[in-house]
Amino acid sequence: VAETLSNTLEIEPMLNGVLRTTVERIGVHGGAIHLLSDDGTTLSLAAWYGISPETLEQVTGFTPGGADLGVISPASRALNTRPLNIPNETGIYAVLSVPIWRQGQIQGIITLAHDELRPWRAEETRMLDAIGRQIGVALVNARLYGDAVRDEAHIRTILQSVADGLLVFDRHNNLTLMNPAAEALFSFYPTESGGAARAAVLLWEWLRTRDTGTGEPVEFSLPTTPIGPAEEDARCLSINRVHALPHDPAWPCWLVDGSPDEADMRRCPVYERISRSALQAHSAAVQDADGQVLGTVIALHDVTYFRELDELKGRFVSTVSHELRTPLSVVLLQVSTLLKYYDRLPDDQRREMVSEIQQQAHNLRELVEDILELSRFDARRSMPQKQWFDLVSHIEELLGTLEPSIQDKNLHLDVSRNLHSSYLYADPQQVMRVLRNLLGNAIKYTPEGGQIALRLEQVGDEICLSVSDSGIGIPAAEQLYIFDRFFRSEQASRMASGHGLGLSITKEIIDLHSGRIELSSTQGEGSTFTVYLPVHHE
Structure with a gap:
């Protein structure tokens, strides 16, 4: 019986x-x-064996769901009350029931039934009592085990739902747990090389070399896409160094002990090309009640958004500082010249200098307005004030304001339209801001004598606004970033001044109108920006 009780901790098969x-x-x-x-x-x-539940109820008097906790008396009453009928009906002549004890409390009853008319022997009663006590102990263990299994399942469910990646290693550095968030972070590592589990072990090997014992998080980056053998070779060659790296081209070389420092990796074009996520690893020892270390738990927190925000802030400060410094320098120079040599300068030169000051002041105001506009978009304080308006008449008014700039560069503007109706439900000021930005860029980056085309047509339930030019075009590698804030291509920066916010504002406005914008461009041949806006009231 003891062996049977020790074979399992599941209550039903055990009983x-x-x-x-x-x-x-x-x-x-x-x-x-x-x-x-x-x-x-x-x-x-x-549990029952060798006898049906109905017969048991007859001979014991125990009704499932009932509250009669008598041990021997129910059967005795049954047999004494109907001494002939019960044996004849059931074939049972003797019943023995003893309590299942545990620490002085009854947990249940074990019953034996015999088809022979004989008294129960003392050793049988003692044996059944001992078995009942053993069952009591086993039930307590089984219930504790069941509670532990449920608790573990509950904890695992919580861990599986945690947004941060979680890794648990035992004291021998074997991986014992990895939640789905961590598996997603290691998806770049190929399955044939060991998959996420192998990648987690490699990361833990690297993190142990960075452990300073201060509890500070370790920040690093992981690829978001697989690394090929050719890229690994190119990376090592590009920094012109030989590293004692294991032959594992699928694992990033910057996460190996003795790997190149950040400055070296920044000089590597392959490293810069690989898409990466920034992570912080927080490690903590797992200890028992006696303080013995059982293993290590590692939380992997994705900080990519914050690092991109830091980069954006740095770019913002750098760009704004430059864009503010340039016009301010011109203004200060012109004002200083006027103050020193006002009486010596002819009237036409003074007017030219004042005009330059005015132009630079307009540039400053435009920059400040663009920055404020983006901040309002971020705070959702610049939501569209939609209304029905005549799109064609607004465009004609806009083209009238741009006509001097078009004539100054001797550009040819072709306007065509194919609309069922010229009315659009949108924010007229924001839509005109979009067109002014796109047409302004076309004028700015198209050489003298070039072509600009504005197309208006209705495609299903959308208005399509297309601005094409024969300008400098945008390199394919830079088209991915063209709508990023403060981004300007090298060729555009050399050709004309600007602060890289116009297309960002354009994209924000279009998104707020549930529209979309598409770009088609070939370097040296020109660009086409196509905007789609829904016609009808949402």
Whole structure:
């Protein structure tokens, strides 16, 4: 019986096994085990062997769900009250029931039934009592095990739902747990090389070399796409160094002990080309109640957004400082010249200098307005004030304001339209801001004598606004970043002044109108920006 009880901690197979063993070893007709509910008010039939539940109820008087907790008396009452009928109806002549004890409390009842008319021997009663006590201990262990399994399942469910990546290693540095968020971070590592589990072990090997014992997080980057062997070779060649790296081209070389420092990697074109996510690793020892270290838990927090924000802030400060310094320098120079030599300068030169000051002041105002506009977009304080308006008439008014700039460069502007209706439900000021930015860029980056085309047409439930030019075009590698704030291509920066916010504002406005913008461009041949806006009221 003891061996049967130790084979499993699941209650149902444990009780069935021990009951069958008891019935067969003692040599009786059958038996049953009833368990008491947690609140101690009712009995339930948990196992039976060799005898049906209906017969058990007859000969014991124990009704499943009932509250009669008598041990021997119910059967005795049944047999004494109907001394002929019960044996004849059931074939059972003797019943023995003893409590299942644990620490002085009844947990249930184990019952044996015999089809022979004979008294129960003392050793049988003592044996069944001992078995009942063993079952009591086993039930407590099984319930504790069940609680532990449920608790573990609950904890695992929580860990699986955590947004941060979690890794758990035992004291021998074997990976014992990895949640889905961590698996996603290691998706770049190929399955044939060991997949996410192998990548987690490689990262832990590298992190252990960076552990300073201060509890400070370690920041690093992981690729978001697989690394090919050719890129690994190119990276090592590009920095002109030989590193004692393991032959694992799928693992980033900057996460290996003895790897190149950040300055070296920044000089590597392959490293700069690989898409990466920035992460912080927080490690903590797992200890038992006695302070013994059982392993290590590592939390991987994705800080890519914050690093991109830091980069954007740095670019913002650099760009704004430059854009402010240039016009301010011109203004200060002109003002200083006027103050020193006003009486010596002819009137036409003074007017030219004042005009230059005015132009630079306009540039400053435009920059400040663009920065404020983007801040309002970020704070959702510049939501579209939509209304029905005549798109064509607004465009004609806009073209009138741009006509002097077009004539100054001797550009040819072709306007065509194919609209069912010229009315659009949108914010007229913001839509005109979009067109002014696109047409302004076309004028700015198209050489003298070039071509500009504005197309208006209705495509289904959308208005299509297309601005094309025969200008300098945009290199394919730079088209991915053209709508980023403060981004300006090298060729555009050499050709004309600007601060790289116009297309960012354009994209924000179009997104707020549930529209989209597409770019088609060939370097040296020109660009086409196409805007799609829904016509009807949302």
